[in-house]
Structure formats: structure tokens, C-alpha cells
Amino acid sequence: xxxxxxxxxxxxxxxxxxxxxxxxxxxxxxxxxxxxxxxxxxxxxxxxxxxxxxxxxxxxxxxxxxxxxxxxxxxxxxxxxxxxxxxxxxxxxxxxxxxxxxxxxxxxxxxxxxxxxxxxxxxxxxxxxxxxxxxxxxxxxxxxxxxxxxxxxxxxxxxxxxxxxxxxxxxxxxxxxxxxxxxxxxxxxxxxxxxxxxxxxxxxxxxxxxxxxxxxxxxxxxxxxxxxxxxxxxxxxxxxxxxxxxxxxxxxxxxxxxxxxxxxxxxxxxxxxxxxxxxxxxxxxxxxxxxxxxxxxxxxxxxxxxxxxxxxxxxxxxxxxxxxxxxxxxxxxxxxxxxxxxxxxxxxxxxxxxxxxxxxxxxxxxxx
Amino acid sequence: xxxxxxxxxxxxxxxxxxxxxxxxxxxxxxxxxxxxxxxxxxxxxxxxxxxxxxxxxxxxxxxxxxxxxxxxxxxxxxxxxxxxxxxxxxxxxxxxxxxxxxxxxxxxxxxxxxxxxxxxxxxxxxxxxxxxxxxxxxxxxxxxxxxxxxxxxxxxxxxxxxxxxxxxxxxxxxxxxxxxxxxxxxxxxxxxxxxxxxxxxxxxxxxxxxxxxxxxxxxxxxxxxxxxxxxxxxxxxxxxxxxxxxxxxxxxxxxxxxxxxxxxxxxxxxxxxxxxxxxxxxxxxxxxxxxxxxxx
Numbered sequence: 086x087x088x089x090x091x092x093x094x095x096x097x098x099x100x101x102x103x104x105x106x107x108x109x110x111x112x113x114x115x116x117x118x119x120x121x122x123x124x125x126x127x128x129x130x131x132x133x134x135x136x137x138x139x140x141x142x143x144x145x146x147x148x149x150x151x152x153x154x155x156x157x158x159x160x161x162x163x164x165x166x167x168x169x170x171x172x173x174x175x176x177x178x179x180x181x182x183x184x185x186x187x188x189x190x191x192x193x194x195x196x197x198x199x200x201x202x203x204x205x206x207x208x209x210x211x212x213x214x215x216x217x218x219x220x221x222x223x224x225x226x227x228x229x230x231x232x233x234x235x236x237x238x239x240x241x242x243x244x245x246x247x248x249x250x251x252x253x254x255x256x257x258x259x260x261x262x263x264x265x266x267x268x269x270x271x272x273x274x275x276x277x278x279x280x281x282x283x284x285x286x287x288x289x290x291x292x293x294x295x296x297x298x299x300x301x302x303x304x305x306x307x308x309x310x311x312x313x314x315x316x317x318x319x320x321x322x323x324x325x326x327x328x329x330x331x332x333x334x335x336x337x338x339x340x341x342x343x344x345x346x347x348x349x350x351x352x353x354x355x356x357x358x359x360x361x362x363x364x365x366x367x368x369x370x371x372x373x374x375x376x377x378x379x380x381x382x383x384x385x386x387x388x389x390x391x392x393x394x395x396x397x398x399x400x401x402x403x404x405x406x407x408x409x410x411x412x413x414x415x416x417x418x419x420x421x422x423x424x425x426x427x428x429x430x431x432x433x434x435x436x437x438x439x440x441x442x443x444x445x446x447x448x449x450x451x452x453x
Numbered sequence: 454x455x456x457x458x459x460x461x462x463x464x465x466x467x468x469x470x471x472x473x474x475x476x477x478x479x480x481x482x483x484x485x486x487x488x489x490x491x492x493x494x495x496x497x498x499x500x501x502x503x504x505x506x507x508x509x510x511x512x513x514x515x516x517x518x519x520x521x522x523x524x525x526x527x528x529x530x531x532x533x534x535x536x537x538x539x540x541x542x543x544x545x546x547x548x549x550x551x552x553x554x555x556x557x558x559x560x561x562x563x564x565x566x567x568x569x570x571x572x573x574x575x576x577x578x579x580x581x582x583x584x585x586x587x588x589x590x591x592x593x594x595x596x597x598x599x600x601x602x603x604x605x606x607x608x609x610x611x612x613x614x615x616x617x618x619x620x621x622x623x624x625x626x627x628x629x630x631x632x633x634x635x636x637x638x639x640x641x642x643x644x645x646x647x648x649x650x651x652x653x654x655x656x657x658x659x660x661x662x663x664x665x666x667x668x669x670x671x672x673x674x675x676x677x678x679x680x681x682x683x684x685x686x687x688x689x690x691x692x693x694x695x696x697x698x699x700x701x702x703x704x705x706x707x708x709x710x711x712x713x714x715x716x717x718x719x720x721x722x723x724x725x726x727x728x729x730x731x732x733x734x735x736x737x738x739x740x741x742x743x744x745x746x747x748x749x
Contacts, residue, residue, distance in 0.1 A: 151711040158495045158714065180492050265697070267712070306614055307697045320592065436489055436714075443712045447526065450697040 116141040117374035120156075120164040122361065123148045123310055124333060125219075127394035134381050140374050148310040149266065157182045162366055165375035168218055171360045172268065175208040176433040183214045184365040190376035191216070193383035201400040205360050207430070215362035216379055217400035219329070219391065222356040222420065222428060223269050226316050226324040226331030229346040231259050235322070242350040244277040247325050250299045257303040260321030265307040267446035269357060270297065270325065272431050276354050283431045285438040294445040301452045313337070319345040329397035332418055336396070349417035351424050358428035360400070392418075478727070485720035486513040496716050517721035527722060530705040531729060537616060537691075537701065538684035541623035545631040545680045546673065548624065553635035553672075554665075557642075564640075571632050579626060583693050586622060587613060590694075614696040622690035623680075630679035638672025639665070674737070682730055702726055 115138075119131075123146040131142040145164070147153050150173040156162045157177055169177060177183050188194060194216070201220065202212050209215045225246055232239050235255045240246050247253050253261060263270055272282035274293035284290065305321065312324035316334035318341075324331065328349055335347035363382065365375045382388055388399045389407030396412060398419050405413065412418055420428070434442055487496040500509035521527045556567045574582060589596050590612045597609040612618050642665060650660040666673075688703035695701070702722070709719035 149711070151714075155711045155714060158493050160493050176491075180495075182493055304697075318593075436491065440713055440715070443708060444526075446712075447708060451700060452698050 115139055115374065116143055117166065117371050117378050118143045118145070118164045118369075119166045119378065120145050120147065120153065120162070121166075121168045122146060124313065124330065125168070125361075125395055125397075127390050130382075130387055130390055133387075134378065138377055138381070140377060142378070157366055161368055163370065164366055165369040165371045166378055167364055167366060168361050169364060171205065171208040171362070172431055172433040174215055174362055174364060177364075178209060178214050182367050184367045184369065184372065185213050186216070186365065186379075187372075187376060190373070191380045191383070193380050196383050196385055196401050196403045198400050198402040201360070204430070205362065205400075208360075209362070215364045216383065217360050217362045218382065218388075219395070219397035219399055220358065220360040221328040221397045222351055222358055223264070223273065223325070223327055224331070224352055224356045224417075225350045226312070226326050226334060227348060227350070228259070228316065228319060228322045229348050230344075231319070231322045232256065235259065241348070242353050244273060244352045244354045246350075247323060248274055248277045248296050248300060250303070253300050253303045253323075256322045257305075260305045260315070261303055261323045262312045262315065262321050263304055263307050263325040264312075264327070265309045265450075267442045268431065268434065271442060271445065272357055272429075273325070273352070276352075276429065282355075282357070282429050285434060287438075287441045290438075290441055290445050294449060297449040298452070301449055307450055316347050317341065317345065319343060328417060329395050332396035332415065351417065351420055351427075353427070355427040355429050358425075358430055481720045482724055484716055485517055485724050486515070487717045487720075488514050488516070489715050489717055494716070495714055514717075517718045518725075520718065521721055521725060526700070527702075527705065527725075530700040530702045531726070533700045534685045534702040535729075537619055537623070537699075538681050538687075541620050541627065541684045542631075542677050542681040544620060544624045545628050546677060549628055549631035549635055549676065550673075553632050553639050556632070556636050557639035568633075568636070571636070572629050575629060580689065583622060583626070583689060586625060587693060590618065590621065613694055616695070616699055618694040618696075619691050619699060619701075622694040623684045623687060626687075626690060627680040627684060630683075631676040634672045634675035634679065635669065636672075638669045638675075642668050678734065685730060686726060 117140050119142055121144065125146070126144075128144075131144055135141055150170050153167055153169055154173055154177060156164075157167065158180065160182070174183070197216065201217055205215065205217050206212055225241060225244075227239075227241055227246075232241065236252070239255075240252065245252055247261065247263070271290060271293045274296045275284055275289065276282040278292060278296060280289055280292065309326075310330075312321065312326050313330050313334045314337075315321045316324050316331065317337035319338070324334075328351075331347065331349040335349070338345040338347050363379045365372055365379075369375055382391070383401060385401055385404040386407045388401045389404040391397075392399045392404070393409045393412055396415075396418050399408075416424070483499055484496055487499055489495060490497050497512065499512060501512050552571070556564060556571070559567055588594055591597070592609040592611070592613075596612075597606075600606045600610065601608075612621065646664050646668075647660050650664055651657070655663065686703050686706075687701070688707060691699060691701045691704055692707075706719050706722055706726075709715045709722060
């Protein structure tokens with residue numbers, strides 16, 4: 086084995102020389118580290134913020150709440166602003182990893198829509214730790230032409246499109262994708278069954294699992310960001326995903342002029358409504374800059390620009406005049422009041438129910 | 454080299470290994486005996502100081518290991534990872550051996566350039582290269598377009614989101630790790646040995662199996678280990694190129710860590726993975742040194 090060891094050593098030396106060492110960026114005094122969802126802002130906003138305040142924005146992205154929460158729990162993320170979704174934020178506040186906001190540094194709070202902030206207070210009592218950035222629903226994105234080709238009068242505004250094996254099987258050949266997020270898909274399956282989507286007990290979750298198991302053979306992949314590209318390119322027919330992401334796919338498809346038409350439907354059975362909120366980690370190094378950033382994002386014209394770019398509604402009551410008509414009038418982005426009434430929210434899972442949920446989800450993904 | 458200098462060098466290497474290998478492993482080992490807890494960090498401390506006690510009491514739990522062994526999910530993940538990694542290693546060897554052989558037999562002045570070409574892909578981010586492969590292997594990508602154009606297939610092959618997709622990604626990502634040690638051992642073989650074989654009436658194929666292959670064996674073992682070990686624990690390739698139904702231990706670890714937030718169980722699973730990988734290497738090492746002793 087001696088010769089093997091020598092050769093291993095040689096190979097490593099060669100690789101080490103070729104790899105080259107990374108260099109740490111020089112630390113500048115005024116910066117804010119923002120960790121946000123992927124495809125979730127107009128990057129021009131960040132440049133304008135720097136121009137106005139002199140604070141550099143270092144911007145990173147993720148595509149799952151789980152990634153963010155694990156980093157927060159490990160501590161010392163180095164991030165100053167994070168954007169967790171409502172139930173996750175509630176759990177993170179309880180674990181003590183989120184700082185209390187200094188509202189004196191957030192004068193633009195006056196622009197926030199009290200009705201949405203009140204809904205959010207169910208997760209963050211008194212809105213002490215967070216400011217709603219954008220919100221949305223989880224529903225069905227579909228390729229209009231390909232779905233119509235395979236089924237006349239397909240129930241595109243119903244959960245049966247994805248949870249009824251007799252219907253979803255018609256679309257297997259052109260591709261069905263679902264979010265890889267147990268806490269989005271399982272509540273929807275419970276809603277489809279007419280059960281409480283917020284149920285946490287093992288028996289009820291098992292009933293959702295049974296529904297998903299029957300449609301599993303017709304689902305190509307579970308993934309939480311890939312479906313935007315795949316819908317836009319016509320590689321898949323149906324995606325169970327987030328409202329604004331589907332509308333992004335629709336816009337990308339229109340821009341590419343590939344004759345792919347994408348649409349979004351809020352299921353008539355009711356869809357999950359969620360809020361993504363700005364929050365500051367308890368150990369954030371630049372809390373003042375974080376407040377400045379959050380305050381800047383509450384300017385009506387700034388937040389409207391974000392809505393216009395990513396197609397999610399904001400929670401700013403003064404921003405409407407700055408939101409483009411195309412976005413404001415799109416019912417898949419801003420659901421009308423009668424649809425809002427059907428939307429539901431869920432509470433956080435505790436350790437025990439989270440394990441039950443994740444195991445059910447792993448079985449569904451494997452298909453056994 | 455003087456005795457003192459030698460000892461100093463060995464001490465430096467040992468300190469480095471203790472710092473980058475042993476210390477992280479001990480931390481993971483420690484967490485694997487803890488229990489999950491809501492908070493930061495999300496697990497219970499291993500030692501608890503009771504009021505007035507001189508020594509801390511140990512609170513180690515074997516529950517995580519018991520769960521790993523009792524639940525088929527983890528065993529299936531390990532087996533499926535080993536199977537896919539073995540398949541990838543074998544494929545890399547089959548592709549890498551002719552490549553390395555050609556490089557070692559190329560004219561002397563070409564060799565540095567060929568060596569650079571072999572490692573050139575490392576100059577760009579591995580993630581970018583995996584994404585490039587997604588584009589190439591897509592249903593409407595150039596690979597399927599070529600096969601369709603040639604008339605080899607009637608409809609696009611589904612390669613992405615299958616086990617073949619994972620193996621292709623692994624082979625591509627780790628091929629240079631196979632080629633480099635193979636090249637290093639093949640290049641060292643004295644051409645005179647092959648000439649002698651030919652003079653004595655041995656056909657080239659026979660000479661390859663009787664002379665080249667045995668002499669290249671250390672390189673083959675090194676290459677296989679360098680590909681197999683990282684491939685078993687790989688996360689990015691199965692996540693991006695594999696299907697949702699393929700279990701690999703890297704993904705299972707991710708799920709435990711990120712979805713269940715169960716650091717202790719994730720730690721226990723990685724301790725088992727390390728044992729699983731270190732075991733065969735120790736056996737190989739023992740056999741190798743025994744053979745070396747017999748020879749001398």
C-alpha cells in the first residue's frame with residue numbers, strides 16, 4: 086500500500102496547487118448582510134439603498150425555510166436581515182434566535198397595512214420581531230395549452246387536479262412537480278380531504294400521506310425552485326407551487342416567446358396563505374444597518390418595485406399607487422376578497438409532529 | 454534529515470490532522486449521544502453539573518444509534534449510496550484507465566498540457582458544471598437531440614432524475630481524481646519492460662494484463678478510493694440530477710439536519726458512515742502492508 090499512499094499524496098499536492106486559495110473580502114465599515122429567498126427582489130433596490138445610505142448590501146439567497154432555520158439555530162450566521170415564513174418565524178422567535186425590533190428606528194411602519202399586520206400578529210405577538218415583506222398563496226401553476234390538450238375542462242382551480250389519481254395521471258407524460266416542502270403539500274392534501282389542514286396528529290397526517298402515495302407515481306419531482314424554469318420552458322405541465330413563482334414563470338415564458346402559456350389557479354377548496362417577514366437574528370452584527378434596511382423596504386415606492394418585479398403582493402397600504410396595473414389587477418397575485426376568505430394559515434410543528442411529518446414526506450418522495 | 458527535524462515534521466502533520474480531522478469528528482461524536490432540544494444549540498449538553506456536585510454527570514443517550522439500526526430508511530440509504538458510488542467508481546475506472554494510459558504514452562512534450570486539460574474542469578465551480586450537465590442531459594438538451602438526429606432513439610431518453618443521472622454526474626465530477634493517480638502510476642512504468650515482453654513473444658493485450666495492470670495497481674486502488682469515498686457522501690449531484698425517489702445518505706443526512714432539525718440523529722448517522730468507510734480502508738491497508746512485508 087506504500088506506493089498507493091505516495092501516489093495519493095502526489096495527486097493531492099497537484100490538486101492543492103491547482104485549486105488556489107480563496108481570498109477573504111476586505112471588511113468595509115458600513116454593510117448589511119441580507120439573506121432572502123431566491124428570485125425574491127428587484128436587485129436594483131439594493132443599489133438604490135446603497136446610494137441613499139452608503140450601506141453596502143451583501144445579498145445571499147436560499148430556497149427553503151429549513152435551510153434558514155438550521156443556520157439560525159446554529160447561531161452566528163453573520164446575517165443582519167432574514168426573511169422567514171410565518172410558522173417558521175413563530176418557532177424561531179420562541180427559540181430566542183430573533184431580536185426584538187427597535188420601532189423608533191422604523192418610522193415607515195406607518196405605511197403598513199394594519200389588517201395584514203394583525204394576521205401576522207398570530208405568529209409574532211404585537212409584531213414585536215418582524216415586518217411583513219411580501220405574502221402569497223400556495224396553489225397550482227399549469228401550462229394552459231398542454232393541460233387543455235390532455236383533458237377538456239381540466240379542474241385547474243381545484244386540488245383534485247393534483248390529488249385525484251384519475252386526473253393527475255393524464256398529465257404524467259408532460260410532467261407534474263410539487264414543492265419539496267412537507268408543511269405546504271400535506272396541509273393541502275388534508276384540505277382536499279376536507280380535514281383540518283393544521284392537524285398535527287400522526288393518524289391525520291397518515292391520511293394525507295395515503296392521498297399523496299396514490300398520486301406519487303405521476304409526480305416527476307419534488308423541488309422548491311426548479312419548477313419556475315421548467316414551467317417557463319414547457320418542460321412540465323403542472324406545478325404545485327408558490328403564487329408569485331408561477332407568475333414569474335408566466336412572465337419568463339412570455340419574454341422567451343416560446344409559445345408557452347403559464348397560468349396560476351388558487352384552489353377553490355382553499356389555499357395556504359403565508360407571510361414572509363423581515364426579521365433580525367438575535368446575534369446580528371449590524372443591527373442598526375438592519376433597521377435602516379427594513380425601514381427603507383417599507384417605503385411605498387420601494388416595496389411596490391419589489392412586488393412589480395417578483396409578482397407577490399406586499400403589506401403596505403400606501404404602495405398601491407406605485408404597483409403596476411399588470412400586477413395589481415392580476416387575480417392570481419392579488420386574490421379578490423371572496424378568494425381571500427377561503428385561504429387558510431397553519432401553526433408551527435413541534436419536534437414530535439415535525440418528525441412524523443418529515444417521515445411521512447420521505448416515504449411519499451420514495452414512493453414506498 | 455536530522456532526527457529532530459524529522460520528529461518536528463511528524464508532529465506538525467499530527468497536529469494538523471488532530472485539528473482538521475480528529476477535533477470535528479469528536480464534536481460530531483459528542484452530539485450523536487445528545488438529545489434534540491428546542492433552542493440554540495438544538496441539542497442537550499452531554500455533561501450536566503448538578504448543584505454542589507464535584508464531577509459532572511454524564512447524560513449520554515444511545516437512542517439515536519438504536520433508531521438508526523431499527524429503521525430501514527437509514528440502512529436503505531447506506532446501501533443505495535454504496536451501490537451508486539461503486540457503480541460510479543467502476544465507470545470512472547473504465548473511462549479513466551484508457552485516458553490515463555493514452556496520457557502516459559503520449560510524447561513527453563505533450564504530457565504537461567494533457568495533465569492541465571485533465572484538471573481544467575476544476576477551475577470552474579462544481580455547481581456550475583453540474584448545472585451545465587442538467588442542460589446537456591435534458592429531454593430537449595443537446596445529448597438527446599444528437600441521439601434523435603442519429604436515429605438511435607425514437608423519443609428522448611429520461612436520464613435526469615434517475616439513478617443513471619446520478620451516476621453520470623458522479624463520474625463526471627470525480628473523473629480527474631481517478632485519472633491523476635492512474636497517470637502517475639502508469640507514467641512510471643519502464644517502457645523497456647513492455648519491449649522485453651514483446652521481444653519474448655507476448656501480445657500487446659497480454660502485456661497490458663501481465664505487466665501494465667499489476668504495476669498500475671497502486672494507482673488503481675488510490676483512484677478508486679479517491680472517487681468512491683466522496684461519492685458515497687455526495688449531496689449536490691443526487692439532489693440536482695437524481696430523482697426524488699432515490700435515497701442517498703447525503704440527502705438523508707440533510708433531511709435529518711435541516712428538515713427535522715435533529716442534529717443528534719444526523720451526527721449518529723454520519724458517525725456510522727465514517728465507520729462504514731474507514732473499516733474497508735483499514736482492511737486494505739493491513740493487507741497491503743502484509744504483502745509488502747512478505748516481499749521484503
